[in-house]
Amino acid sequence: MITRIPASPESVQKVPGEPHEIRLDALTVDFDERFRLVDIDWRLADDQHWMITGANGSGKSALAASLAGAGQVLAGRLTGLPANVALVSYETQGQLIEAERRKDDADIMDVISEGTSVREILQEGCQDDALCSTLVEQFGLSGLMDRAFRKLSTGESRKVLLIQALTSKPDLLVLDEPFDGLDAATHRMLADHLASLAEHVPMVLVLNRFDECPDFITDIAYVEHGSLLHSISRQDEQAYAELYQLLHLKTTDLVVPSADPVSSLPALDNEQPLVRLNQVSIRYGDTTIFSDLSWTIERNQHWQLTGRNGSGKTGLLSLITGDHPQCYVNDIFVFGFQRGSGESIWQIKQYIGYVSTALQWEYRVSTSLRHVIISGFYDSIGLYSKYTDRQREIADQWLALLGMADRADQAFNQLSYGDQRLLLIARAMVKHPPLLILDEPCLGLDDMNRQLVLALIEKICAGTETSVLYVNHHPEDRIAGIDHHLSLDPA
């Protein structure tokens, strides 16, 4: 959702032509006692465009959100904020999805709530209908206007929020990872639009990837442990290079903890493939997402799956995991079961480790980090079973690997976004499943953690019996050892 600052005595009406600056003076901001920005001194001039960067959990998103009035100011001053600040972030996206979900959760008897349509979401706060229509077209959302917002894919709902922000005539535009989850064409289109918008609207972009930094960015803020460590000008090449280096920490040697010999899975027939889809399709009403798709994943094969936003990547994966209801009307053979022959979904899921952005949003439980990893043994979101000492030991080894050994009892929902992702990958791998599905595992991660994740996946590819199925947009995120490729884009 777009966050607007209510006009307060300290918010400023801009006078055209007059230079003006936003000032953070010794500002300390508390975010629900989970995180604190400490003693921030920062000046943002009218003619500057900033990139905020730093490691996962450093406070990048918090600093950006503070410009939109998030958090509680404990000390210092924040002055000169314009009246209309638009913010788009994973957090705002998650909140809106959660709000839509609650509309549905709350029904009591027998009404299926469709939720708010994309059209209604876009109309809210729109100041420029013409621009809105153009962007809807450019983002390829024209066909989705009457779809319920919560039924959109991750990439699609991101686009809706971006359009909402861009059309609100903001005085300051704050975008937290705007390019994440967009395919290459959409990425270019948005970058171009932002570049033209930059001529009259100051911007603050939170970016994990240096290589995504648009040309119009004039200054870079580097955040660590809630403090603004460096703020450098883009023109200072020396400082820019050092900062890049700082984010590229060397990956450590990784050793994947072993599986639990006691709770091992029922053996699979080595002669049969793990997955065999025969001419499968997904259809909603008259819309066909894909059809006539056949695909076989043999044991010990590693696959990469690509496709533009909305091409049905996640749908295809959920036919395999059994999360898609249409898996019962397709010819699907997985882990020795012909789907729809009386098997239960838990018999399928026991062979799969799964990580995605959607799973991260689903994982709304205040369970401890250790329990999140142990829940991977039971394929549950939250832990509802008594676990063994051995399982606990294995979970602790994974925590040590991730550098989180001292946080085993901390609550999962208090972790930063990137740390949550690392933990969910560990959860998925903890039982050494025959098939590990990673649906855009690097979405929302910074360079350092991205390298850590990719290194971890390479280790898994090389050193375990697990077949990896990897879905990703970024061509540069290739993984050594993945040699099979399936594209859902039309040839």
Place this chain on the structure above:
Amino acid sequence: MANYFNTLPLREQLAQLGKCRFMHLSEFDDGVNALKGKKMVVIGCGAQGLNQGLNLRDSGLDVSYTLRAEAIAEKRQSWRNATENGFTVGTYEELVPTADIVLNLTPDKQHTAVVNAIMPLMKRGACLSYSHGFNIVEEGMKIRDDLTVIMVAPKCPGSEVRAEYVRGFGVPTLIAVHDDNDPNGEGLELAKAYAVGTGGHKAGVLMSSFIAEVKSDLMGEQTILCGMLQTGSLLCFDKMIEEGVDAGYASKLIQYGWETVTEALKYGGVTNMMDRLSNPAKIRAYDLAEELKDIMRPLYQKHQDDIMNGNFSATMMADWANDDAQLLGWRAETAETPFEKTAAGDMEISEQEYFDNGILMVAMVKAGVELAYETMTSAGIIGDSAYYESLHETPLIANTIARKKLYEMNSTISDTAEYGCYLYNNACVPLLGDFMKGIRSDVIGRGLKLNDMSVDNARLIEVNQSIRSHPVEAIGATLRGYMADMKRIV
């Protein structure tokens, strides 16, 4: 058809009302085996029908949907729900004769027509399942002797039944077997397997009776769950306006206040909800609740009596026969109330402020929960049952008010609940007239605003003890304990 409950001798009535036992997880070791390979046909594809069906199919069971021929021909929402999810859909004539078990998941009002239509089509020795016993108990529907009749009633909305299953958990579920229709003695095995198929066994299953389910469900929904929240909303809003509180603020305090204060109830019962108040406010809320309970007790008793002797269902069925004239009239009246017509303001209200400025709302929830529980248990309903039908469901209803006020609550609850809610409200608003005259904005709208927060120790101990020792607190602590792992962020 005659009211079934009223045909039973007193000792049988008491025995049925007193049936309620929390089942042990080991009683479900047989899993879904009793239903394996059997053909399950669901009637109705609303939120309960669809989501229960999705769970049962994911548990390895054979599920299809039967709809009326018109619903299929016109491709209505229920048809789309079923087909888009990959289920076989057919008419009654096509599917019911093939069914080993028919799951009737239609609204109460349709039960008589639906059951009369399908009963002749059902095969000999099959099973008919309900998720609410109104048709059997209040309408006295007589089911063919060779058919087994069971009930499996998840105590949560359909969307949650699905969401919890997908997480690897489930929702608390009530099961029952209709003793008059258990010719092969297999009813309990089937009901247990069904509860496993929906995931309910993981969150706790209550073994009850059709009668206990109906008489407690009706009582809970008309009084504390919907009636008290509606009456409280209307009275608190009018009072705040009279006291000069900003209308937008008053509207928001009520619309989101019920959800916020009952969230505390969900986690830690009445005790925790009261503990969210400052000490002086807690004592005020306690005193107000005691006063409210004395005034409203006869009304709760009247509702329970009318439910027990069948007056309630007879009155409501007369309205069904009269094209819902009363129901629709009351619905329209509710839409015209000042609370309903005033939009919530856009000011911030912090979570704690809902407690601090909503002392009377907290008192109303406490009084309503305790009275409903006391009245049900004194009428022979077991505490576990009374807990689920009062305290447990209050936050679920409060969520609907947060969405779109009373309109949303009344349009998402069943027509049966809605009708009872208006009966309650129409009696309770005048009943509290004198009481409300003594109310000022310190307990609703503005908070106590005390400089001195001190209280008398002895008095505080007395109040705390009284809150904590209410029987709904002990049973609640036990039942919530079974779900301790379900610590979710809502």
